[in-house]
Amino acid sequence: MAKALPVSPLAPKGGFPALPAIGGVRFSTVAAGVRYAGRTDVMLAELQPGTTIAGTFTRSKTRSAPVLDCEVKLGREAQAGAAILVNSGNSNAFTGTRGVEAVRAVAAQVATTLGIPEARVFTSSTGVIGEPLPHERITAVIETLHDTLSGDGIADAARAIMTTDTYPKGSVRTAEIGGRTVTVAGIAKGSGMIAPDMGTMLVYVFTDARIGFDALQPLVKGACDSTFNCITVDSDTSTSDTLLVAATGASGIDVTDNPAFSTALTAVMDDLAKQVVRDGEGATKFVTVNVTGAASDADARLVAMSIANSPLVKTAIAGEDPNWGRIVMAVGKSGAEADRDRLTIRFGEVLVAQNGMVAPGYVEADAAAHMKGEEVMISVDLGLGSGALTVFTCDLTAQYIAINADYRS
Amino acid sequence: MAKALPVSPLAPKGGFPALPAIGGVRFSTVAAGVRYAGRTDVMLAELQPGTTIAGTFTRSKTRSAPVLDCEVKLGREAQAGAAILVNSGNSNAFTGTRGVEAVRAVAAQVATTLGIPEARVFTSSTGVIGEPLPHERITAVIETLHDTLSGDGIADAARAIMTTDTYPKGSVRTAEIGGRTVTVAGIAKGSGMIAPDMGTMLVYVFTDARIGFDALQPLVKGACDSTFNCITVDSDTSTSDTLLVAATGASGIDVTDNPAFSTALTAVMDDLAKQVVRDGEGATKFVTVNVTGAASDADARLVAMSIANSPLVKTAIAGEDPNWGRIVMAVGKSGAEADRDRLTIRFGEVLVAQNGMVAPGYVEADAAAHMKGEEVMISVDLGLGSGALTVFTCDLTAQYIAINADYRS
Numbered sequence: 001m002a003k004a005l006p007v008s009p010l011a012p013k014g015g016f017p018a019l020p021a022i023g024g025v026r027f028s029t030v031a032a033g034v035r036y037a038g039r040t041d042v043m044l045a046e047l048q049p050g051t052t053i054a055g056t057f058t059r060s061k062t063r064s065a066p067v068l069d070c071e072v073k074l075g076r077e078a079q080a081g082a083a084i085l086v087n088s089g090n091s092n093a094f095t096g097t098r099g100v101e102a103v104r105a106v107a108a109q110v111a112t113t114l115g116i117p118e119a120r121v122f123t124s125s126t127g128v129i130g131e132p133l134p135h136e137r138i139t140a141v142i143e144t145l146h147d148t149l150s151g152d153g154i155a156d157a158a159r160a161i162m163t164t165d166t167y168p169k170g171s172v173r174t175a176e177i178g179g180r181t182v183t184v185a186g187i188a189k190g191s192g193m194i195a196p197d198m199g200t201m202l203v204y205v206f207t208d209a210r211i212g213f214d215a216l217q218p219l220v221k222g223a224c225d226s227t228f229n230c231i232t233v234d235s236d237t238s239t240s241d242t243l244l245v246a247a248t249g250a251s252g253i254d255v256t257d258n259p260a261f262s263t264a265l266t267a268v269m270d271d272l273a274k275q276v277v278r279d280g281e282g283a284t285k286f287v288t289v290n291v292t293g294a295a296s297d298a299d300a301r302l303v304a305m306s307i308a309n310s311p312l313v314k315t316a317i318a319g320e321d322p323n324w325g326r327i328v329m330a331v332g333k334s335g336a337e338a339d340r341d342r343l344t345i346r347f348g349e350v351l352v353a354q355n356g357m358v359a360p361g362y363v364e365a366d367a368a369a370h371m372k373g374e375e376v377m378i379s380v381d382l383g384l385g386s387g388a389l390t391v392f393t394c395d396l397t398a399q400y401i402a403i404n405a406d407y408r409s
Numbered sequence: 410m411a412k413a414l415p416v417s418p419l420a421p422k423g424g425f426p427a428l429p430a431i432g433g434v435r436f437s438t439v440a441a442g443v444r445y446a447g448r449t450d451v452m453l454a455e456l457q458p459g460t461t462i463a464g465t466f467t468r469s470k471t472r473s474a475p476v477l478d479c480e481v482k483l484g485r486e487a488q489a490g491a492a493i494l495v496n497s498g499n500s501n502a503f504t505g506t507r508g509v510e511a512v513r514a515v516a517a518q519v520a521t522t523l524g525i526p527e528a529r530v531f532t533s534s535t536g537v538i539g540e541p542l543p544h545e546r547i548t549a550v551i552e553t554l555h556d557t558l559s560g561d562g563i564a565d566a567a568r569a570i571m572t573t574d575t576y577p578k579g580s581v582r583t584a585e586i587g588g589r590t591v592t593v594a595g596i597a598k599g600s601g602m603i604a605p606d607m608g609t610m611l612v613y614v615f616t617d618a619r620i621g622f623d624a625l626q627p628l629v630k631g632a633c634d635s636t637f638n639c640i641t642v643d644s645d646t647s648t649s650d651t652l653l654v655a656a657t658g659a660s661g662i663d664v665t666d667n668p669a670f671s672t673a674l675t676a677v678m679d680d681l682a683k684q685v686v687r688d689g690e691g692a693t694k695f696v697t698v699n700v701t702g703a704a705s706d707a708d709a710r711l712v713a714m715s716i717a718n719s720p721l722v723k724t725a726i727a728g729e730d731p732n733w734g735r736i737v738m739a740v741g742k743s744g745a746e747a748d749r750d751r752l753t754i755r756f757g758e759v760l761v762a763q764n765g766m767v768a769p770g771y772v773e774a775d776a777a778a779h780m781k782g783e784e785v786m787i788s789v790d791l792g793l794g795s796g797a798l799t800v801f802t803c804d805l806t807a808q809y810i811a812i813n814a815d816y817r818s
Contacts, residue, residue, distance in 0.1 A: 062741030062749045094737045094749065096766030129734025130767055193721060193738065235644075236721045236735075237742035311643045311720070311805075312602055312813055319814030325538025326645075328503040329602065332471030333646035340471045340503065357505030358539055396720075397814075398807035404721055405728030405806075 005403065007166045010278035010286050010374065010394070019154045019172050019185045023208040024048035024248025027153030028145045029160040032137045035089025035127060040160040042138055043153075044145040045204065046114060047082040051248045053122065054216040056224045058241035064093030066123045067242060069103045073119050075213045082120035083110050084204060084244060085138075085145075086161050088189070092125040092133040093239040102135035109139040113146045124202050124242045126189060127163050154206070158187035161202055164403060165191045165279050171271035175209075175260035182209040182251050182261060186268045190276040192404060193238045203228065203243040203272055205265065210249035215256045219265065220245050227269040230391045233280035234400070235309035243269075277392045282399030285317050287392065290379040293344075294387030299336035304391040306334035307378060314396035317376055322367030324352045327378060342383030347371065414812065416575045419687035419695050419783065419803070428563045428581050428594045432617040433457035433657025436562030437554045438569040441546045444498030444536060449569040451547055452562075453554040454613065455523060456491040460657045462531065463625040465633045467650035473502030475532045476651060478512045482528050484622045491529035492519050493613060493653060494547075494554075495570050497598070501534040501542040502648040511544035518548040522555045533611050533651045535598060536572050563615070567596035570611055573812060574600045574688050580680035584618075584669035591618040591660050591670060595677045599685040601813065602647045612637065612652040612681055614674070619658035624665045628674065629654050636678040639800045642689035643809070644718035652678075686801045691808030694726050696801065699788040702753075703796030708745035713800040715743035716787060723805035726785055731776035733761045736787060751792030756780065 025047055029040040047053070055074055057067045085106060092099045103123055111118040125133060158168035172185040190201025211219075224243060245265070247255075255261035278286055289308045294300035307313055307330040316323035324345050331338050341356035348370035351359045370376065376395075434456055438449040456462070464483055466476045494515060501508045512532055520527040534542060567577035581594040599610025620628075633652060654674070656664075664670035687695055698717050703709035716722055716739040725732035733754050740747050750765035757779035760768045779785065785804075 058741075060738070060741030061743075061745075061747040062737045062752075091734075094734060094752075094762065094766060096750065096764060098766065129737055130762065131734075132767075234720045236719050236738060239738055239741055310645050311809070312645045315810050315813035318810065321814070325500075325503060325540075328471045328538055329469070329645060329648055332467075332469030332648055334470075336470075338470040341505065343471075343503075353503065353539065355505060357503060357507065358541075396810060398810045400720070401724050401727065401805065401807045401810060404724035405730070 005164065005166050008279045008283055010283055011167045012275065016155055016168050017170050017172055019170050020183060021151035022183055022185055022206045022248065023250025024051060025206045026149035026151050027157045028148040028150065029153065029156045030141045030144055032141045034087050034134060034137055040156065041089050042087045042141060043157040043160040045084040045157065046149050047246050048248050048250060049081045050079055051082050051246050052078060052211055052213050052216050053082055053244060053246050054213060054220040055242065055244040056221055058238055060237055060239050062094060062239050064091055064125060064240045065095060065099035065103045066092055066125050067240060070122050070242060073122060076119045077117050078213055080120050081114065081116040083114055083116060084122045085110050086124045086202060087138055088161050088163050089127040090125055090131060090133045091127050091129050091240045093129045095132050098132050102133040105135050106138050109142045113142050122244060124240065126161065126202050126240050129239060154185060154187060161189040163189065164281060165189050167279060169272055169275040171268045173264040173267045175264040177253050177255060177258055177260055180253050182207060182253050182255060184264045184268045186272050188272040188276055191279045192234060192281040193236045201238060201241055201276060205245040205268055207247050208251035209247050209253055209255040209261055211247045211255050216245065216247055219262055223266040223269050227266065227273040230389065231273045231277050232305060232308050232391065232393050233277060274392055277394055280394035281403045282397040283394030284397055285395040286375050287317060287394060288377045288390060289393065290377065290390050292388045293381040293383045293385065295337040295385040296387040297389060300387040300389040302334045302336040303331055303380060303382065304389045306330045308391050308393035311396055318395040318397045320371040322347050322364060322371050327380065331380060337384060338382055339384065344381040344383065346379040348377050414573065414575050417688045417692055419692055420576045421684065425564055425567065425577050426579050426581055428579050429592060430560035431592055431594055431615045431657065432659025433460060434615045435558035435560050436566045437557040437559065438562065438565045439550045439553055441550045443496050443543060443546055449565065450498050451496045451550060452566040452569040454493040454566065455558050456655050457657050457659060458490045459488055460491050460655050461487060461620055461622050461625050462491060462653060462655050463622060463629040464651065464653040465630055467647055469646055469648050471503060471648050473500055473534060473649045474504060474508035474512045475501055475534050476649060479531050479651060482531060485528045486526050487622055489529050490523065490525040492523055492525060493531045494519050495533045495611060496547055497570050497572050498536040499534055499540055499542045500536050500538050500649045502538045504541050507541050511542040514544050515547050518551045522551050531653060533649065535570065535611050535649055538648060563594060563596060570598040572598065573690060574598050576688060578681055578684040580677045582673040582676045584673040586662050586664060586667055586669055589662050591616060591662050591664060593673045593677045595681050597681040597685055600688045601643060601690040602645045610647060610650055610685060614654040614677055616656050617660035618656050618662055618664040618670055620656045620664050625654060625656055628671055632675040632678050636675065636682040639798065640682045640686050641714060641717050641800065641802050642686060683801055686803055689803035690812045691806040692803030693806055694783060694785050694804040696726060696785045696787065696803055697799060698802065699786065699799050701797045702790040702792045702794065704746040704794040705796040706798060709796040709798040711743045711745040712740055712789060712791065713798045715739045717800050717802035720805055726780065727804040727806045729780040731756050731773060731780050736789065740789060746793060747791055748793065753790040753792065755788040757786050
């Protein structure tokens with residue numbers, strides 16, 4: 001990142017939440033100088049033996065070496081201790097055999113230092129694509145990371161994984177199960193190149209609940225579909241999207257098939273996903289796009305993402321312009337089944353258009369007032385069936401251009 | 410348009426070309442005050458009896474009333490005189506039954522005034538979506554348009570159809586056929602909401618060649634696939650894209666199955682398509698994206714459009730940054746078959762990456778020098794098959810945001 005960016009105006013008002021220690025997890029961070037100067041850029045999470053690790057990843061055809069490595073490690077040697085190591089500044093994507101070697105070198109060093117199998121060391125890298133990862137800068141600090149592990153380090157970990165993020169992202173929920181409490185806490189990074197495809201940016205969720213891989217993995221995939229797979233900042237899908245969920249079992253409470261745990265996990269992921277949107281590069285508005293009445297859920301996704309990714313819709317929102325003609329355009333180009341004369345469009349509570357034309361009694365000033373708020377809601381009913389989806393995005397501003405025309409140079 | 414925009418730095422250096430009169434066509438323009446003040450906003454083209462009219466249109470599911478009307482009129486009553494009437498300022502899209510009535514009213518008035526069948530009156534409207542077209546302002550000026558028709562008016566017609574365009578677009582080619590000459594001349598408008606889908610913005614091509622509808626229509630569709638369907642400014646597909654080609658036959662030269670005519674027609678369309686890109690909202694770079702080695706032509710299109718529409722690629726180009734990692738990203742998210750380790754990427758003549766990593770001997774300064782030019786060439790070889798496509802686009806700048814956050818307000 002060429003220069004410090006101001007904190008997003010959409011950042012959570014309360015700042016970073018107070019995240020409790022999670023039994024069975026310890027964190028440490030260090031400034032390794034991978035790319036950035038004067039800040040931490042590597043974080044290590046150590047997980048106690050028996051921790052279950054589930055996850056989802058980008059489906060990009062050019063996914064990074066760490067993503068490919070993580071994919072094959074899921075579900076293996078579940079009784080051993082485990083670790084997650086993340087660096088920012090360099091994504092180790094499109095780095096060929098050198099990229100694979102870098103992952104091996106880092107994972108091997110972590111395994112040796114922590115005394116765990118290499119198959120239980122998950123690594124992620126985020127930052128510039130295509131430049132070789134200077135992995136020796138990371139292997140050189142693993143001993144330090146090991147020596148400074150602490151149960152309280154999750155907030156520092158959230159900061160160490162940031163790239164163009166303007167604030168660290170964290171979330172916590174608890175679930176009461178048989179009179180006892182399990183805790184789910186997570187951290188995420190992401191701001192640009194956000195259009196997750198079965199994964200997300202970098203997201204790490206930790207819980208002291210006990211649950212096996214075969215139960216946790218489908219839970220994570222399902223929650224991902226309704227959270228991280230429903231956000232977009234700029235329609236560009238990363239080569240590195242990674243979500244890992246680690247259940248240490250330290251609470252001794254089994255949460256297999258427990259709806260309270262599922263709710264807590266989904267809530268943490270939902271909160272983190274929206275925090276990523278709220279840190280969308282250059283964002284000034286948080287936008288909810290509600291699509292109902294589609295011929296299928298798949299069609300609802302096409303329409304919602306067509307609206308949420310349209311540069312003309314996003315610039316109109318930046319200009320606080322209730323330009324519903326651009327919503328009509330985005331519906332029309334989406335590829336989904338649509339009947340112009342059955343469309344209903346609302347900005348907030350204001351009925352803008354129905355039956356293929358502007359609504360009787362529509363007063364633009366009402367919609368314009370809604371657009372001036374920090375939260376904008378666009379609702380489209382297609383009038384065809386029961387397909388529905390809600391997605392979250394942000395507006396497109398000159399600041400997005402400034403960030404991305406300068407980044408990396 | 411809220412204010413006058415400076416002329417695009419990519420505008421053709423020679424200005425608007427000298428377009429000759431085309432036998433069988435007369436033009437007129439007028440300031441009807443549809444939306445804009447102090448400029449012409451309606452153009453009429455009168456076509457002699459026997460003129461063949463072919464065309465292609467947007468496939469948007471929310472296409473405008475004039476588009477729907479044109480579609481059904483193609484190929485009918487080919488021996489009668491004909492007319493094309495176009496207004497700017499209002500697209501008459503998403504205007505329900507009032508939109509249909511407006512098209513009927515305008516077409517009927519033109520038919521009566523010119524003494525031709527209503528089925529031979531083609532209308533187009535371009536501008537804001539969703540506001541009722543004040544068609545009485547147009548019907549009120551048809552008599553004036555009729556009285557001022559002239560064979561020399563095509564340049565004025567090109568100006569009357571502009572919206573956010575910063576310069577009028579025209580092109581001309583001739584074909585020698587049996588020692589005689591036919592002429593093909595065309596005009597176009599388009600600057601934003603440009604990602605044509607089987608049609609384009611508004612494009613009108615006129616020729617004095619003689620050719621029937623059944624021969625001309627497939628020729629137009631084929632040429633459209635390799636010209637207007639290969640450009641994108643902002644990935645947003647208009648509700649109004651219309652291409653009409655009128656062959657008056659005034660030269661008396663039959664061009665059925667004549668390759669010289671086909672070449673001239675395609676050249677005019679290619680020139681106009683590139684002029685639309687050169688007037689892309691806020692554009693400062695003309696970008697050619699060459700994809701080769703794809704598993705299929707369809708895959709080549711997916712990859713080329715994924716690169717050409719990526720906001721991160723387009724902002725990097727604006728910043729003159731040879732950020733080839735973003736090309737890798739765009740390939741990966743395209744949905745096309747791709748093998749990271751077979752990818753080859755070039756900026757201009759500079760080999761940047763091959764075999765899944767940065768090329769040996771790559772010097773970023775070489776690629777950076779290419780990016781500083783006004784014309785940027787990105788070449789991607791997927792190394793899988795013989796699928797290929799070249800598309801044309803522009804960069805994404807803060808000026809695009811400024812134009813679109815202000816337009817209409």
